[in-house]
Amino acid sequence: MSPSVAELLLQRLEREAAGPGAGLCSLETAAALGLDHQTLVGAVKSLQALGEVIEAEARATRRWELSPEGVEVLRDGSPEVRLFRSLPAEGLPQSDAMKLPGGSVGFSKAMANKWLRLEKGAPGGPRVVRAVAEVQDGVQESLQQVQRGEAENLPERERTDLKRRKLLLEVTLKSYWIRKGSAFSTAVARQETELTPEMIATGSWQQRPFKPYNFSALGLPPACGHLHPLLKVRSQLRQIFLEMGFTEMPTNNFVESSFWNFDALFQPQQHPARDQHDTFFLQDPAKAPELPAGYTAKVKKVHSQGGYGSQGYKYEWRLEEARRNLLRTHTTSTSARMLYQLARQEKFSPVKYFSIDRVFRNESLDATHLAEFHQVEGVVADRGLTLGHLMGILRQFFTKLGITQLRFKPAYNPYTEPSMEVFSYHEGLKKWVEVGNSGVFRPELLLPMGLPENVSVIAWGLSLERPTMIKYGINNIRELVGHRVNLQMVYDSPLCRLDA
């Protein structure tokens, strides 16, 4: 095996005497070894990677080279000289002279040097004749000097002139000044890049040096699928509810009757939320085929006349309005169905329910509002529940979400009384922001269902999108939900750890 370039370089370095001026120029060494400079640079870099074997200092060298045109002049002489020499002694008409070697370029130069003369009054048009007997080709001589590597000896003016005539090129060469390193040795073995099954089998890895890894580069991303960030948050919230003993409600019914969405929740038929501007009503199927008969009559009565200790809304309640189908505006419609089922049990048993699912609003869309979003809802039904219990359970829930600073503001919801909005202090925004809504279900809602009088139902809700946007730093909801999602964001989204 012939010695590698690196080995040849090391051998040359070996012969270099020590001392401050010692070292090798990569350009000279390459020339001396008859190698392409780049090949030598490759060897320098591979030796550098080994540590302190060599020291290599990058240098930029300016050098003059002949241009292709310059090479031509070097061989044939400068255009002006060629023209001068090919001109016959008696001269030529100007138009013919221009066709001689050297041509028009040489003509203007030779005129400027006063080597030629133009006889304007000659018969048959202007005639070119020699003005001197003999000339010297200084340009060619200068180029010869450059070719010999003595460009530095030429006067600056001449170099600039030749450069302007595009005969010379100034090139910058990157080279290295190579010296012995602190761990210099000529016996540098070739390094292995990777461990192989053979090395393991033969144990040869024990004798072989290995090329060091570049730990500052990134690794190769794994080929894998990714979960959607909003649904990662949904999974965590589900987990929190399950940890707190809440049972999941069946919310897989986007179409709901006005009855379960509003009337059962004691939301009067003229309530603004029941307006075309806020709710998606259905054209087909436009009406719910059936409502629970006996219960519907009780709901009608409590709306129109009151009862159960209530004044009622005192308006004409219409069955047709209750039968109008819509896309549910909240998952509380399912809570109402679940509480109705609970009331129909032989014996009341306490329950804790939750759901996280889509709801629909016919609202104006903007950076934080879409026509559909996910509602998170928790419901507890038991005897003797208080507002203090609601606040306690909210604190428990939000603490698990990583939100500890809470305060409560009185609010109005048509179906809860008392009602409270939940605010949390946001360290980033430096203000209190609303994080949820909550309350105690009204007796006008519970008693017509047939729940015992001493049963209270406390409930709260929040959107899934808002905490997700805060968690993942997303400003425009369209980048998170829907088909305009940025898949790169999905690929890059971290784990959802809410308590962190």
Added chain:
Amino acid sequence: MPTVSVKRDLLFQALGRTYSQSYSDKLARVSEAGSRAGLRSPCCSCKNNLSINAIADEEFNELCFEFGLELDEITSEKDIISKEKGEEKAKGASDTILYKIDVPANRYDLLCLEGLVRGLQVFKERINLPRYEKIIPPQGEGQRLIITEETVHVRPHAVAAVLRNITFTKERYDSFIDLQEKLHQNICRRRALVAIGTHDLDTISGPFTFTAKAPSEIKFKPLNQSQEYTASQIMDLYRTDSHLRHYLHLIENKPLYPVIYDSNGVVLSMPPIINGDHTKISINTRNVFIECTGTDITKAKIVLDIIVTMFSEYCEKPFSVEAAEVVYPNGKTIIYPELAYRKEKVKSDHINKKIGISETPSSLAKLLTRMCLKSHVIGNGNNIEIEIPPTRADIMHACDIVEDAAIAYGYNNIQMTIPKTYTIANQLPLNKLTELLRLDLAAAGFTEALTFALCSQEDVADKLGMDISATKAVRIANPKTAEFQVARTTLLPGLLKTIAANRKMPLPLKLFEISDIVVKDPNTDVGARNYRHFCAVYYNKSPGFEIIHGLLDRVMQLLEVPPNEENGYTIKATEGSAFFPGRCAEIFAKGQSVGKLGVLHPDVITKFELTMPCSALEINIEPFL
């Protein structure tokens, strides 16, 4: 939630807020407090007062929070105009500081400065709740409003009252007009349920007649107009009016329009559209005749009660209202306003137990009194009698009283406790399966998408080469845009749109979604139902049917369904409009067809603005529960 805007200076003056306290200690807190409140700083030119104002703003913000209001914005007329129309237009506008306060939707008594101040002053125990008095004039001297039977099909109800010897100022007058507008927009449901008319009583003479006439027969000079118009002309006149055009539809198609006349045939108003110019009130008006007409008598009575309780404050005899008689077509006469005070009895134990506190009965009575619910202990000392004033129509049940006690006690003073309710949690089986599958699908190299449940008819039908009638899609009656015409019947369009929005991403794109679709189903109580679908797409330079097929095999493996005819799954060649001919198969499992897979038809790919081949799979996962 209605928003009321009030001038800060007027509010503070009315609240009797003085700046006599020592500020030095408070000033230190200002910057912190101001930023904590997160309020937009006012465009206040008087920088000297800024710090003092910041304290005042913060204190008022805290008071609002405690009381259940929200100080939404601190601004000025100039600021508002500048934001809406640009700084040029705002030149010369007032830079008096305005508070925009969000008021709970059922508290009509807080919709004006007068009501807000009264509510807050009583809350802070600075004043006692005034008692509203109805003065019934001697027989024959009071105002009468006679309802004729023609009104029955258009606007059957009317109530009326008089504010005697009132003194308006510019501010009071503006507030009076604003309150009517706020009521119109909220409880009156944009004048559909109730419309209010207020008139200078000295320009007219009773009795008044509320009747309904053909539009051509009604002729008068509408408010702020210079000439008379017929009712039909008035409708045309206001068709382009930015404000009034929204109310025209309420009567436009009725054969008769409602109208109120005085005894000389002067038109007071044509509700719910416009008053007559003749009876226009001004800040010099001394006697105001108020009529409220509508389709909901309960709401009409509430609206009248609110107006008279709020503004009788400025009458010569404050808080007294002169009653008017309303005569029904059947001859029955009712005196309005009702100004009814109702008594409720609630046990103090009940209040304590609902809130989770243990206050004495007298302390609870005091708390309720601070909420404008005058209360005292009765009987053996355990019962509280609460008087509900005519301003508090929101108090319908004892639970409303409990809430007011809790607000006065301070929500944030209530001891938090964990309920002892013991329950075992259960997951919904369908959601449990969904959660488990999602994880393994991501592990199989597919990325989860989350697409909209609503879409255009085109997305679920036309673009997939189907007719909408073949889809059983649920249709929305009032979509604002085509994006919300139907509920999706398939997940595929959402995934294809997701790819279209991410065409710049490196190929292949492998997406999946597990979510609900909706179809009509006459066997359910609402006539429609959801199905949980799983859909996956593979988008690359080659169709990759084998990849989507492999994913199906993997899913079946996860679901423990073997690939055989008897008790497992099979796929059989079929045709589907969305698929390339000969490249579509139907998936059978659990003895039924559960979905399809195949290479998408080039027309489908093009219609979803895609350029590469694509294969897809969609199944209903409910049979695998």
